[in-house]
Amino acid sequence: MSIRHQTKANKEGQGEKPHLDFFLFLPHLLDLFSLLHSTMGLWSVRSRLAHHLGQKMAYLGALQRRSWPLVSFLQLWNPRPSELVGGLSSNPINRCSDRRFASIKAETSAAAMDDRCRYQVMDFPGGKVMFIPEMRFLAESPGERISCYRVLDDDGQTISGSSFQEVSKEIALKMYSDMVTLQIMDTIFYEAQRQGRISFYLTSIGEEAINVASAAALTINDIVFPQYREPGVLLWRGFTLQEFANQCFGNKSDYGKGRQMPIHYGSNRLNYFTVSSPIATQIPHAVGAAYSLKMDKKHACAVTYFGDGGTSEGDFHAALNFAAVMEVPIIFFCRNNGWAISTPTTEQFRSDGAVIRGQAYGLRSIRVDGNDALAVYSAVHAAREMAIRESRPILVEALTYRVGHHSTSDDSTKYRPVDEIEHWRTARDPVSRYRKWIERNGWLCDDAESELRSNVRKELLHAIQVAEKMEKPPLAELFTDVYDQVPSNLHEQERLLRETIKQHNGDYPPEVPV
Amino acid sequence: MALRGLGRRISIGKRCFSSASEVEKRPRDGKQINLFSAINQALHIALETDSRAYVFGEDVGFGGVFRCTTGLADRFGRNRVFNTPLCEQGIAGFAIGLAAMGNRAIAEIQFADYIYPAFDQIVNEAAKFRYRSGNQFNCGGLTIRSPYGAVGHGGHYHSQSPEAFFCHVPGLKWLYRLAVEEVPERDYMLPLSQAEVIRQGSDITLVGWGAQLSVLERACDEAAKDGISCELIDLRTLIPWDKETVEASVRKTGRLLVSHEAPVTGGFGAEISASIAERCFLRLEAPVARICGLDTPFPLVYEPFYMPTKNKVLDAIKATVNY
Numbered sequence: 115m116s117i118r119h120q121t122k123a124n125k126e127g128q129g130e131k132p133h134l135d136f137f138l139f140l141p142h143l144l145d146l147f148s149l150l151h152s153t154m155g156l157w158s159v160r161s162r163l164a165h166h167l168g169q170k171m172a173y174l175g176a177l178q179r180r181s182w183p184l185v186s187f188l189q190l191w192n193p194r195p196s197e198l199v200g201g202l203s204s205n206p207i208n209r210c211s212d213r214r215f216a217s218i219k220a221e222t223s224a225a226a227m228d229d230r231c232r233y234q235v236m237d238f239p240g241g242k243v244m245f246i247p248e249m250r251f252l253a254e255s256p257g258e259r260i261s262c263y264r265v266l267d268d269d270g271q272t273i274s275g276s277s278f279q280e281v282s283k284e285i286a287l288k289m290y291s292d293m294v295t296l297q298i299m300d301t302i303f304y305e306a307q308r309q310g311r312i313s314f315y316l317t318s319i320g321e322e323a324i325n326v327a328s329a330a331a332l333t334i335n336d337i338v339f340p341q342y343r344e345p346g347v348l349l350w351r352g353f354t355l356q357e358f359a360n361q362c363f364g365n366k367s368d369y370g371k372g373r374q375m376p377i378h379y380g381s382n383r384l385n386y387f388t389v390s391s392p393i394a395t396q397i398p399h400a401v402g403a404a405y406s407l408k409m410d411k412k413h414a415c416a417v418t419y420f421g422d423g424g425t426s427e428g429d430f431h432a433a434l435n436f437a438a439v440m441e442v443p444i445i446f447f448c449r450n451n452g453w454a455i456s457t458p459t460t461e462q463f464r465s466d467g468a469v470i471r472g473q474a475y476g477l478r479s480i481r482v483d484g485n486d487a488l489a490v491y492s493a494v495h496a497a498r499e500m501a502i503r504e505s506r507p508i509l510v511e512a513l514t515y516r517v518g519h520h521s522t523s524d525d526s527t528k529y530r531p532v533d534e535i536e537h538w539r540t541a542r543d544p545v546s547r548y549r550k551w552i553e554r555n556g557w558l559c560d561d562a563e564s565e566l567r568s569n570v571r572k573e574l575l576h577a578i579q580v581a582e583k584m585e586k587p588p589l590a591e592l593f594t595d596v597y598d599q600v601p602s603n604l605h606e607q608e609r610l611l612r613e614t615i616k617q618h619n620g621d622y623p624p625e626v627p628v
Numbered sequence: 629m630a631l632r633g634l635g636r637r638i639s640i641g642k643r644c645f646s647s648a649s650e651v652e653k654r655p656r657d658g659k660q661i662n663l664f665s666a667i668n669q670a671l672h673i674a675l676e677t678d679s680r681a682y683v684f685g686e687d688v689g690f691g692g693v694f695r696c697t698t699g700l701a702d703r704f705g706r707n708r709v710f711n712t713p714l715c716e717q718g719i720a721g722f723a724i725g726l727a728a729m730g731n732r733a734i735a736e737i738q739f740a741d742y743i744y745p746a747f748d749q750i751v752n753e754a755a756k757f758r759y760r761s762g763n764q765f766n767c768g769g770l771t772i773r774s775p776y777g778a779v780g781h782g783g784h785y786h787s788q789s790p791e792a793f794f795c796h797v798p799g800l801k802w803l804y805r806l807a808v809e810e811v812p813e814r815d816y817m818l819p820l821s822q823a824e825v826i827r828q829g830s831d832i833t834l835v836g837w838g839a840q841l842s843v844l845e846r847a848c849d850e851a852a853k854d855g856i857s858c859e860l861i862d863l864r865t866l867i868p869w870d871k872e873t874v875e876a877s878v879r880k881t882g883r884l885l886v887s888h889e890a891p892v893t894g895g896f897g898a899e900i901s902a903s904i905a906e907r908c909f910l911r912l913e914a915p916v917a918r919i920c921g922l923d924t925p926f927p928l929v930y931e932p933f934y935m936p937t938k939n940k941v942l943d944a945i946k947a948t949v950n951y
Contacts, residue, residue, distance in 0.1 A: 398724075409731075595758045603871070
């Protein structure tokens with residue numbers, strides 16, 4: 115509609131009386147002043163001048179209504195295509211000179227100038243903005259949901275025409291092995307909690323592909339800031355089953371020194387920052403870390419994971435905005451698994467998931483099938499490359515489903531249908547889908563599969579036994595690491611506590627050596 | 629307008645933050661300068677001596693609303709001294725991540741009144757970063773700077789003293805500096821967590837920090853005219869705070885008065901009062917006096933009534949001495 119109006123005005127070659135030329139050019143002369151200053155302040159001065167002139171000369175009332183572009187003198191004569199309105203090839207000067215050669219009354223010429231100038235471009239802080247006279251609200255949703263990248267169909271068959279990052283047999287098999295290990299680890303630790311052997315656990319069932327495939331696409335130098343449902347990333351990097359068990363039992367070999375609940379793993383050796391329970395707090399940390407990597411000129415990026423629920427936290431928005439402004443190499447990985455404890459995504463946001471928000475903050479983003487290991491691998495691989503090469507943030511939203519309960523403190527059958535859970539556990543299982551692809555490549559046979567599962571089970575049960583028998587960290591570790599040195603008030607409190615323990619030994623758990 | 633400031637270190641990192649070879653008790657070679665000038669000088673030195681030091685926050689690029697960061701961006705570049713978007717939780721979270729990678733992150737919160745959006749990051753993340761990771765990770769290189777306190781016309785949101793909220797959080801350090809002080813122009817180190825007796829006395833101990841010290845000093849001067857000898861202690865660090873110095877002083881004088889601008893109920897004066905009462909109960913000649921702000925939001929036209937003024941302090945000194 116808008117283009118049509120402009121073209122029509124131009125084609126008719128409407129012109130004005132010659133004496134109008136001076137007044138037409140007056141704003142352009144005034145534009146010369148804009149060469150000397152380039153601030154909005156002067157723009158308002160200039161428009162006041164034009165306004166003042168307009169008051170003086172009634173038939174230049176058109177000047178008051180119209181908005182002249184703040185273009186430099188050079189641009190008047192040599193406009194760049196991007197600055198031209200509506201894709202027309204004529205610049206304001208030409209349009210005005212067209213008008214010189216026709217005879218038209220001032221009123222209609224003013225209307226024609228109006229038409230031609232209705233799509234003028236104006237400078238505002240942040241860049242040029244095109245004006246439109248129609249009042250248009252941007253729709254609350256783009257109409258079509260953002261498409262989701264996938265490589266393997268539900269049957270583990272590569273979709274014809276799909277593009278993906280090739281993966282060596284060795285990596286592919288390690289990915290499968292780690293996904294299976296993660297599944298078994300989750301099952302057994304969950305049971306251990308049910309038996310009262312550990313106090314708490316949460317599983318990553320259904321998100322094995324997200325965990326392992328994303329980790330496989332990163333390098334050990336990429337710094338990971340997890341939420342809490344990403345132990346598979348640690349597993350990929352080399353955290354042993356024993357190390358997992360030690361943390362869950364909080365024994366003296368736990369790197370966290372028994373201070374946090376189970377599943378709050380951390381490993382500085384593996385560049386995996388310690389898990390903390392608050393949601394989304396890690397996301398801005400990752401941005402700061404990415405800035406450090408950029409300043410130190412490392413060939414690495416930061417990666418942070420969070421769920422659909424986490425995207426509602428202020429820290430998420432703060433972090434994406436900071437990352438875009440500071441141009442840091444970071445991957446924001448959203449595990450959209452449909453649930454934040456009992457809150458489905460329909461009660462979490464009204465946007466098209468998380469991916470659509472990336473653009474709002476100035477981030478390149480992609481939506482990927484989180485249950486497709488190859489798609490996740492390829493997307494993260496590409497995202498990492500872009501993040502590092504262009505020093506920019508990338509948002510990856512992986513669509514998946516949280517098959518397990520939120521944690522051992524939750525029974526999700528209370529808020530969602532059992533058959534929905536079962537459907538995702540079986541028909542949409544990312545591990546079996548990926549297995550089919552590996553089998554088709556001839557890389558896996560049934561024997562290897564069952565041997566793997568049996569070995570993992572054995573190793574894990576042994577690790578749990580060892581971890582369970584081991585004593586807890588000594589009492590002194592209650593007071594260390596609050597600061598780098600123990601301050602006097604804590605020395606005092608330790609002294610008093612030890613006296614109390616002597617008096618009331620039976621009040622205290624014997625597993626913690628005093 | 630005297631500028632007040634507080635700097636807060638989350639924990640002292642093992643890394644030396646100064647080229648000064650040893651920690652000094654009280655440097656002798658000083659000249660008197662404003663706090664914002666001192667901060668500016670310190671930041672210049674910090675950025676000069678540590679190539680991995682960064683200064684950032686809202687409007688720090690042009691020099692900051694209190695001119696604390698003047699000249700830094702020009703000298704060290706916009707990669708090391710830069711503006712952040714308007715988001716305190718983002719500033720704090722970003723700063724934690726930067727510090728966790730071993731950098732010296734010096735974040736500015738424009739007014740202490742605006743620190744609350746960063747509260748979760750500070751309390752749940754920064755304060756616990758080392759402890760929860762079993763010392764695998766730490767953000768000891770993090771400092772958050774923020775101007776606090778009454779300015780005469782600040783009202784609710786440009787006058788607050790939020791220390792009480794944070795002093796309740798193990799893992800943080802909360803520090804103050806005097807508004808006007810003699811400081812050396814060179815690089816030097818002061819011990820943290822050590823209070824300083826800035827005036828010796830025998831009849832009563834006064835404890836304060838930051839800008840309130842100048843009020844207490846004037847009260848001491850006037851009390852001296854009435855023959856009351858006041859010992860004045862600058863607490864300097866609120867957590868962990870130097871109980872030993874305060875206790876030693878109260879053992880000498882037998883009387884304690886604590887003064888701060890923050891509201892009296894739940895203020896840090898309550899912590900000092902309770903601790904000293906525990907330690908010095910039999911020595912105390914009078915109850916511990918607290919001369920503090922009122923339990924209201926910080927008012928505008930009523931500021932003179934709200935504030936713990938010299939005369940309120942003086943009256944309390946006399947009442948305590950005559951108890």
